[in-house]
Amino acid sequence: MSTAQQPDPKIEPRPPLSRERVLRAAVELADERGIDSLTMRTLAQRLGVEAMSLYNHVANKEQILDGMVDVVVGEINDAVRGLDAQSGDWKAAMRQRILAARAVLLRHRWAPGVMQSRTEISVPMQRYYDSLIGLFREGGFSMDLTHHAMHALGSRALGFTQELYDDSQPMGPEEIAVLVQQMAGEYPNISAMLREVSHDADTALGWCDDQFEFEFALDLLLDGLEKRRDAE
Amino acid sequence: MSTAQQPDPKIEPRPPLSRERVLRAAVELADERGIDSLTMRTLAQRLGVEAMSLYNHVANKEQILDGMVDVVVGEINDAVRGLDAQSGDWKAAMRQRILAARAVLLRHRWAPGVMQSRTEISVPMQRYYDSLIGLFREGGFSMDLTHHAMHALGSRALGFTQELYDDSQPMGPEEIAVLVQQMAGEYPNISAMLREVSHDADTALGWCDDQFEFEFALDLLLDGLEKRRDAE
DNA sequence: ACCTGAACACCGTTCAAGT
DNA sequence: ACCTGAACACCGTTCAAGT
Numbered sequence: 001m002s003t004a005q006q007p008d009p010k011i012e013p014r015p016p017l018s019r020e021r022v023l024r025a026a027v028e029l030a031d032e033r034g035i036d037s038l039t040m041r042t043l044a045q046r047l048g049v050e051a052m053s054l055y056n057h058v059a060n061k062e063q064i065l066d067g068m069v070d071v072v073v074g075e076i077n078d079a080v081r082g083l084d085a086q087s088g089d090w091k092a093a094m095r096q097r098i099l100a101a102r103a104v105l106l107r108h109r110w111a112p113g114v115m116q117s118r119t120e121i122s123v124p125m126q127r128y129y130d131s132l133i134g135l136f137r138e139g140g141f142s143m144d145l146t147h148h149a150m151h152a153l154g155s156r157a158l159g160f161t162q163e164l165y166d167d168s169q170p171m172g173p174e175e176i177a178v179l180v181q182q183m184a185g186e187y188p189n190i191s192a193m194l195r196e197v198s199h200d201a202d203t204a205l206g207w208c209d210d211q212f213e214f215e216f217a218l219d220l221l222l223d224g225l226e227k228r229r230d231a232e
Numbered sequence: 233m234s235t236a237q238q239p240d241p242k243i244e245p246r247p248p249l250s251r252e253r254v255l256r257a258a259v260e261l262a263d264e265r266g267i268d269s270l271t272m273r274t275l276a277q278r279l280g281v282e283a284m285s286l287y288n289h290v291a292n293k294e295q296i297l298d299g300m301v302d303v304v305v306g307e308i309n310d311a312v313r314g315l316d317a318q319s320g321d322w323k324a325a326m327r328q329r330i331l332a333a334r335a336v337l338l339r340h341r342w343a344p345g346v347m348q349s350r351t352e353i354s355v356p357m358q359r360y361y362d363s364l365i366g367l368f369r370e371g372g373f374s375m376d377l378t379h380h381a382m383h384a385l386g387s388r389a390l391g392f393t394q395e396l397y398d399d400s401q402p403m404g405p406e407e408i409a410v411l412v413q414q415m416a417g418e419y420p421n422i423s424a425m426l427r428e429v430s431h432d433a434d435t436a437l438g439w440c441d442d443q444f445e446f447e448f449a450l451d452l453l454l455d456g457l458e459k460r461r462d463a464e
Numbered sequence: 465a466c467c468t469g470a471a472c473a474c475c476g477t478t479c480a481a482g483t
Numbered sequence: 484a485c486c487t488g489a490a491c492a493c494c495g496t497t498c499a500a501g502t
Contacts, residue, residue, distance in 0.1 A: 017485085040476060052477085053486050061476065113348075126419050133421035143428040150425075151440070152449035154393050161386050187358050189365035193382075196375040208383070217384035217453075220460070224452040249466080272495060284496085285467050293495065 017049060019057045023067040027108065030068065035110035065114050066122065072111045073124040076101045076158070080131065090139025091222050097132065098218060102159025112160040132157060141229050149225050156221070161214055173198070249281060251289045255299040259340065262300065267342035297346050298354065304343045305356040308333045308390070312363065322371025323454050329364065330450060334391025344392040364389055373461050381457050388453070393446055405430070 015021060025046050030038050040061060044051040058064050079100045083093075105111050121129075129150070136146040150157065171179070176198045183191040247253060257278050262270050272293060276283040290296050311332045315325075337343050353361075361382070368378040382389065403411070408430045415423040 039474085041474090050487055052479095052488085055477075056485055116345075126415065126422055130419040130422045133425055137421060143425055147425055147429045148445060148448050151393075151445040152452055154449070161383075183358065187362040189369060190358055190362045193365055193375055193379055197379045213380060213383035216380050217386070220384055220453060220456040221449075223459075224456040227455075228452070271493085273493090282468055284469085284498095287496075288466055 017047060017053060017057055019067070022047065022054060022057050023064065023071055026064050026068050027071050030110045031108055035114065066118060066120075069111065069115055069118060070122050070124050072104065072108050073122065073128060076104045077124060077127055079104055080128070087138075090135050091226065094132065094135050094139075094222060095218065097135070098153075098157060098159055099215070100159075101128070101157075102214065105159045112155065112158075115158070116155070129157070139229070141225075142232060145225070145229060145232060152221060152225065156214075156218060159214075161217065249279060249285060249289055251299070254279065254286060254289050255296065255303055258296050259300050259303050262342045263340060267346065298350060298352075301343065301347055301350060302354050302356050304336065304340050304347075305354065305360060305390075308336045309356060309359055311336055312360070319370075322367050323458065326364065326367050326371075326454060327450065329367070330385075330389060330391055331447070332391075333360070333389070334446065337391045344387065344390075347390070348387070361389070371461070373457075374464060377457070377461060377464060384453055384457065388446075388450060391446075393449065 022043070026038060026043055029043060029046055033042075040051040040054055043064075044054055047054075054064075058067070080097050083096055083100060087093075132153075133146055133150065136149055137143075141149065155161070176194060180191050180195045180198075183194070254275070258270060258275055261275060261278055265274075272283040272286055275296075276286055279286075286296075290299070312329050315328055315332060319325075364385075365378055365382065368381055369375075373381065387393070408426060412423050412427045412430075415426070
């Protein structure tokens, strides 16, 4: 406090730049405007600084992306820490953890893509995996089966499915009707599925409930893994 | 042939540029040098032309990426067409199709990433999905369950898992030993798994056999889906 | 109709210079 | 020690000009 100069008390004495602050600003920017909007220049601007100043705190942009992933995985670890009340039910605990991770990722839509572009597995990520592996072991899984289970979960362990197309702006009923009509000749199966499933849908948002589909697939995997465990 | 000028018979009369040729060259370039090496300038160079000439045949780079995906999915459809000899066993047929798709994707390592960046589902992709949906239906799955099944397969339907880290250059035994040691204190579970699994490994390439892990997870899903069908 | 050179707006990053 | 302006090499893309 004694080191702080006060040239003008009206000017917000903006906190000094730091790796920490750079990363937090990067996450906020990506959350708000998308990962493509994150450039060294836009990030610097948000921090009230020139682009080149960032290089005093991070080596390069790759390192910023690394750090951003760690911020998100840190949030996941925080969310997971508060959980496991009941013990003994590995499946419920696993489900709870993974859905908590998913809830965090839904707040950072850019994270899955960036995670997949990383080549090294960071320390916070190791911590998260360690906890999942621990759950499998407590649940009576052999080391070998635990290993296969982790691979089988894949990115789903972190709460994201890699969907095949973007469902972010679902079609309206009339659009679907047109599409069903168009595809009926050449692609009868997909056309029929689209027609039937879109009629059944009671979700207002669109005809695919992402959360439902995620949990369906997760339970499929967990049930299957339990069966493999019992067969060993 | 009468339209062809022959200014010099020694000069290879390079085939005229076309959308087709641009896309094929783009796929080759990405296969050989990676997707990051694919720029309008390097692509043009490979075709013996200036970058700006490409714009006579494609609207922009996004459209090139779209077209590259279609080339790959076209290969998958070709590979799948030659298959289903036996009928009646939906699970074997599905397995066969998906593993054929995987074999194609392994020749185009850039494809998964590019596919996930596309927002629209292309016509060749629709054809492929239509065939999978048809298999589920023939296998006695309800439309609703078929829909969930397609979501549960996710990108695995096309033969790729989204792994959590890059396994392309596996560690040697001594590297693993060091890592196991380092993590033993803070991350006991992951350390123990790494130790045990790396000892069991009989694969020379590394301690994770990607093909095995892929088939393990695929069978887990297919078995689970069959169970859900029988329970309906 | 197709190809080209020059140019533009934008990247990440380097470097010498400021304080 | 930290920040900055100018510059560099590289993108995708536009446009007017060539043939």
